Amino acid sequence: MADLKYIGQPAQRVDALDKVMGKTKYVGDMSIPGMLYARTLRSELPHARIVRLDTSPALQVPGVVAVVTSADFVNHSNFGFPISDMYMLAHEKVRYVGEGIASVAAETPEAALEGVKAIICELEPLPAVFDMAHALDPDAPQIGPNRTDGKHPNYIGHYPVYKGNPKEKLLQCDMVIDQKYETVMQEHAYLETEGGLAIPTPEGGVVVYLSCQSPFIPRNDLCKVLGLPADRVRVIVPPVGGSFGGKDDLNYQTAGQVAALALKAKRPVRMTFSREESIIASYKRGSMRMNIKLGADKDGTLRACEFRSLYDSGAYSSQSPFTSWRASIHAMGAYRYDDCTVDIDTVYTNTGYAGAYRGFGNTEVCSGIEQAIDEMADALKMDPLEFRLKNCLKVGDVTPHGQLLSESVGLRDCLLAVRKMSDWDRKRKDFANQSPSAEKRRGIGVSALFHGTSLGAEGLDEATATIEIHADNQVTITSGLTDYGTGARTVYTLIAAEILGIQPERIKVHNPDTNTAKDSGPTVASRTTILAGNSVRVAAQNLLQNLDWAAADLLKCDVYQVHRVGEDYIGPSEELVSWDIVVKHAREMGLVLSAFGRWSAPQIHWDEEKGTGTPYFAYHFGAQVAEVEVDLKTGHTDVVNIWAVHDIGKVIFPQGAYGQLYGGISHGLGYGLYEDLDYQNGYAQSINFDTYLIPTSMDMPEIQGGFVEATFSAGPFGAKNIAEPAMVPTAPAILNAIANATGRRIRKLPANLERVMLGKELTKKGSPFSCKVALKIT
Amino acid sequence: MLINFTLNHKPVSIDIPTDITLSVMLREHLKLTGTKEACEIGECGACSVLLDGELVNSCLVAAPSVMGREVITIEGIHAEDGGPNDLQRNFIEKGAVQCGFCIPGMVIAGEALLAIKSEPSRLEIREALAGNLCRCTGYMQIVDAIETTAKERAEKPNLSKRER
Ligand code: FES
Ligand code: FES
16 A cells, blocks of 8 residues: 555645635525524423413414424324434423424514414423433333333333353452442533524425434435425535534434425525524433443453443433443453453433434443543552553454454554653652642543444444546545534545545535435444445546546557556556546546445444344554643642544544544543533533533643554555544543542542532532523523 | 624624624624624634624624724635635644634634734633634644744734735
8 A cells, every 4th residue: 555645645624715714604604585494392391291282373473484393294203213212393292301392484583482482382291200220110200102012111222241250250350349430411512503404395395404414314204204205305414513423313303393394384494503402402422320340360360340331311212222232332441351241221211312422332431441440450559551451452352242353453552652652651650759738639540442433233334425527527526424524525535536546626525415425324433434435435446447448548558558647647658648638538438437336344243132243343442641630629620631542544634533533532521521411300400601611722731642553454545433432531531640640539420620629519500490591582 | 773884894884783793793684604603602702703803702792882893704814815814724734624613713713812912822822712612623723723823924024914
């Protein structure tokens, strides 16, 4: 793979220019003549029966044009995958505060809000469950759908990994750790809130511009709930202002609402959320309670892990079956064990709801297991980094799932790199010698991670791209996967430029559009570089064949005799012909100047009952070290430094990869230190950025990043992935650093001032009132 | 109410309701959508504009209060030929842009800082950006872009605004 021209070379993001000029149009920036503004009536109760819903008064409000409820859809607007427990608008019951009940379209946003207020909606409160530990009580009120297998309706699933018998093994271990860890809900806090714009078509269909991740899912859902065939529903993803897993299910409901309103009003309808509405209505990272037992020998060899946990999905299952499964696969960390079991149970409650968020279960379990690993190292009086080096997975190891790792395992190199970069050995020594009376104490902590690439055994894993040369010789690419800020468009561009041997400037990537792109599954699981990247590679290779034939024909030689000099082609006669001439000749020869590329991930299998198999075809690895300064008087923790080295396979777009790394770390730092979307009795306690704090430029340290390129043979040019795993180890590295600084361990995230200072929480100031007001005024 | 002010170096006269914010006037009434809104309570900086050269959150400014004053939005920041100026080019070159939603505000905040401080340290840049939230980048490359621009401008102190 010598002499790569574009892959791994300095490059700039292809969509940055419009963004720095303020020209990029997000959904909220779009307006078209005749457009109506929509607003949704949302539940003010965490669990209630809808006893009366009369929308006719809303239609009397001046300016209101149309109102829709679940009755306006096929099958009451039921949708959802893998469990169909959601509705575009609530049907019979509401299960969380913020759930949509009816939507209004009006000439102005003010009139739409007046319309919402005019709707007569009588809710009869039902008993609710807020504590996941009581979700499965025999007398717990039913939240989930009816089931026929005799299981509790609030039960979503059980996700196991089984290797041997750790219970017995733990009895034989020299040292055993038995601890509980807890994580709380995290808000995605994408800067652009949710939104959608629906435009009715003359044929009776609808086009929806939707800020989302995976356009084919809402397209297919809309067909179902609107009763329209595929050719009548088109979803286009405009530029998206951040998502991090967060713009799926809830915004599919937005799509349903604006589409139904547009069809009814026969006019375009746009809905955008205020920040308050976004935080109240949207799904979060779910909370988790873990119990981890680890066993090791005196010499520091890990022997056994027994992991049990409960995961709260809130009112809807959303992606939680998949999140929980991914959590189960990663719960024991990137280590070797003789015996290891994982049991995760996932339940419904009336606490908001949980869905996909960067790291997708791994972020949660990593914060537990990586603290437990540190606690074990402490107990054994071993250096925690050394302890990880001794036990971490390497090529040739078999994981606790029973998977042989035959290539691309760079964890050891990542650990060695952060050890060196952070001056770990010296700092551990120095910090151990701080004066016990010092008010400000320094600490340094490490965390490792592995993260399965793409969907894994969660589902069918393939992607298709198209590539085409147009009359003006511009090259365009389509992919069914979305760039919601990640840099994927640039990755596709560089891959296609490399294969075709042309300047990246010639290439343009279309917005994902269900009418032009091919369904490639969801844009999740950090799968875009491998899946879409590979499909673009294949498409470009297919197109290249035709161009090579044309060049050979033009140069009167065989294809193998054709070479490239820059963009130009050269044959045995040493005569140069330009790429444009070759394209022109291909056109004259009648060759097709467009191509498909499909790539399917290697076959893998997971046995859900036995808890064994090959969960993922490849893994990302990484290690981060955090250095903190804790003020023991105030509880304030300053993260002074972070060193992060990740094995992402071949780096395709370095600047973008660093951007993902830094950005991921900021989510992890927030998760570790401040972010807690706390709910009291079903009401979110923070509903805007004044109380839900995300890291600012002052909270973030200067980060030193690096990459280990343990290439993956099936990846495009050897690439794996980065987006999600960048955030996964940050919080536990910080928590381990705080423990190193203070000698006190905080086993419940986040390590905010109170927890660091007092070891407990203060009562919160939010109230049901603020949620109710926010749903009716802002 | 009719208000007159200077917007991106041009005089503007517009009839607006008295109870709207500057951000709403810019986005809804003047269709300048480069200015974003992400919290509307003065916490995120996505709505940053320059008011008489000073950085403000336009979601907290009453629209009528800009009467007779000068407002610069992201649409008013560019090189002479209408393309990106040096700061904007450095945002692109340093990889400071991801989803882009915070970026207009970040560019405005960067210009506001560079107008009063010719060679800010990285910490000073971070302080100047503390009111602008970005959820994508972790701020590293944004700080890089502003730092580089400051250095370049310091090397060529005689470059006029229009030549940047
Ligand atoms: S929208 Fe003005 S500060 Fe957030
Ligand atoms: S680039 Fe997305 S919020 Fe800053």
